Amino acid sequence: xxxxxxxxxxxxxxxxxxxxxxxxxxxxxxxxxxxxxxxxxxxxxxxxxxxxxxxxxxxxxxxxxxxxxxxxxxxxxxxxxxxxxxxxxxxxxxxxxxxxxxxxxxxxxxxxxxxxxxxxxxxxxxxxxxxxxxxxxxxxxxxxxxxxxxxxxxxxxxxxxxxxxxxxxxxxxxxxxxxxxxxxxxxxxxxxxxxxxxxxxxxxxxxxxxxxxxxxxxxxxxxxxxxxxxxxxxxxxxxxxxxxxxxxxxxxxxxxxxxxxxxxxxxxxxxxxxxxxxxxxxxxxxxxxxxxxxxxxxxxxxxxxxxxxxxxxxxxxxxxxxxxxxxxxxxxxxxxxxxxxxxxxxxxxxxxxxxxxxxxxxxxxxxxxxxxxxxxxxxxxxxxxxxxxxxxxxxxxxxxxxx
Numbered sequence: 001x002x003x004x005x006x007x008x009x010x011x012x013x014x015x016x017x018x019x020x021x022x023x024x025x026x027x028x029x030x031x032x033x034x035x036x037x038x039x040x041x042x043x044x045x046x047x048x049x050x051x052x053x054x055x056x057x058x059x060x061x062x063x064x065x066x067x068x069x070x071x072x073x074x075x076x077x078x079x080x081x082x083x084x085x086x087x088x089x090x091x092x093x094x095x096x097x098x099x100x101x102x103x104x105x106x107x108x109x110x111x112x113x114x115x116x117x118x119x120x121x122x123x124x125x126x127x128x129x130x131x132x133x134x135x136x137x138x139x140x141x142x143x144x145x146x147x148x149x150x151x152x153x154x155x156x157x158x159x160x161x162x163x164x165x166x167x168x169x170x171x172x173x174x175x176x177x178x179x180x181x182x183x184x185x186x187x188x189x190x191x192x193x194x195x196x197x198x199x200x201x202x203x204x205x206x207x208x209x210x211x212x213x214x215x216x217x218x219x220x221x222x223x224x225x226x227x228x229x230x231x232x233x234x235x236x237x238x239x240x241x242x243x244x245x246x247x248x249x250x251x252x253x254x255x256x257x258x259x260x261x262x263x264x265x266x267x268x269x270x271x272x273x274x275x276x277x278x279x280x281x282x283x284x285x286x287x288x289x290x291x292x293x294x295x296x297x298x299x300x301x302x303x304x305x306x307x308x309x310x311x312x313x314x315x316x317x318x319x320x321x322x323x324x325x326x327x328x329x330x331x332x333x334x335x336x337x338x339x340x341x342x343x344x345x346x347x348x349x350x351x352x353x354x355x356x357x358x359x360x361x362x363x364x365x366x367x368x369x370x371x372x373x374x375x376x377x378x379x380x381x382x383x384x385x386x387x388x389x390x391x392x393x394x395x396x397x398x399x400x401x402x403x
Contacts, residue, residue: 002093002219010094013227020231028234028290030332031324035283037261039250051245055080058365064297065139068131071124075168078121079241082172085114086226089175093219108191115192118176122169129165132158139300146305146312147347149322157237157294157318164238171225178218181211234290235325243291244366251284251367257358260372263379274379276340278320281373288368289320298360298370304353311350313360313370319345320373341377351377352389 002010032039041047058069058076088100088110101107131137142148149156176195183189184199184206203211233239252261261282263273275281298313299305305312323344324331331337342348354374361369381387 001096002216006216006220007094010223013224017227017230021233024231024234024328027328027332028239031328032283032286032290034279034331034334035281035286036279037252037282037284039283039287040252041250047249051249054248054367055245064300064363068128071127074117074120075124075128076241078117078124078172079168081113081117082121082175084110085117085175086223089219090223093223111189111191112193115176115179115194118172118179119194121172122176125165125168125172129162132161139296142296142299142312142315142318143305143308145308145310146315147310147319147345147350148312148315149319149344151322152315152318156322160237160294164236167225167229167238171222171229174218174221174225176218178215178222181206181214181218185211185215234328237292237294237321239290240293240366243287244293247284247287247291247367250287251369252282257361258356258371258375260375263383272380273383274381275373275376276380276384277337278323278339278341278345279337280380281376285369285373286320286324288317288370288373289324291366292317292321292368293366294318294321295365297363297365298368301359301363303355303357303359304350309350309353310347311353311374313374316346316370316373317368341373346374346377348381348387350374351381 056077058073091098092100099107100110132140142153176198179192180195180198181203183192183195184203185208188196188199190196203214206214233242264270272280278286292314294314294317296312296314298317299315302311302313323339327335342351351374354371356371356375358371360371364370378388
């Protein structure tokens with residue numbers, strides 16, 4: 001249990017963290033609401049259930065990259081379970097004599113799950129770090145002929161992955177370290193096999209004072225990292241943990257993958273058809289930028305990318321994300337955003353390279369719809385800028401003459 005001084009310090013850190021988190025998540029919310037249309041909250045409980053199922057099932061992830069998907073399931077489920085683990089740890093640190101269902105079957109199973117998931121998460125994160133930084137899997141890169149934000153091209157996505165990976169390793173690792181110290185104090189625990197193994201090796205000859213100090217260190221690093229990291233969430237690709245399910249919850253109803261909003265040419269109040277800038281997109285597709293996990297599965301499934309074209313659906317979402325990150329405070333405050341999507345998010349050639357097959361939508365584990373962005377950019381180019389490939393001029397003339 002924490003000392004009185006530690007409890008006061010913890011309360012102060014919680015207050016600071018929550019205020020900062022409210023601010024950064026508020027920035028993200030205000031940016032999303034600048035998009036067109038609305039987020040869909042009708043049939044809320046049904047949508048909430050869809051988001052919960054998406055969180056647990058990890059969307060369509062298992063369809064591709066089977067080995068990586070299995071490791072991701074372990075990391076994701078472990079991280080979800082850690083919400084309960086962290087809550088219990090906080091209560092044990094603050095409430096005198098609190099132990100979660102001690103000497104009870106449910107409590108035993110909880111300790112077993114926490115112990116096993118800790119190792120599963122650590123192994124999974126190490127696998128992903130090795131895959132990205134040592135093996136350098138080519139599916140995680142974007143070809144040079146594709147438009148990619150300079151910060152992303154310079155390694156920003158890799159830095160983001162490293163920050164998230166180190167956070168998880170330290171958070172889970174020190175939580176396991178502290179739990180192992182408690183196991184050592186109690187002479188072992190058959191329901192915590194890995195904790196017992198660490199206790200018998202690392203803490204074999206440690207004094208009771210040393211074990212108590214080890215638990216305090218483990219507790220503070222594990223819980224303190226959460227308080228430090230929470231405000232940073234909207235700036236990282238780890239935001240997909242929340243925004244992925246949110247994307248499924250708030251998506252407009254569609255009867256097929258490529259269904260788009262019908263344009264009302266009779267509405268004289270409309271001044272823009274299609275999307276020239278980011279906030280011409282629907283709110284749900286601004287959410288896409290924050291939900292993107294940057295896994296490149298959509299790129300891997302894209303027939304245009306696979307034939308060497310300049311189109312990468314993943315790069316489109318990454319570019320949107322980095323554009324927002326460059327000035328989140330300003331954009332959230334209503335600063336004008338007149339930068340054309342064609343100037344930073346996607347090239348004109350890539351816009352017309354899209355086959356509208358919907359493979360990117362079908363494969364995305366967080367429900368993103370990059371193809372719809374491309375179709376809206378096409379609408380803007382044709383209807384607002386009268387710009388389109390020469391090959392289409394004959395077709396358009398025929399439509400004008402014959403209807």
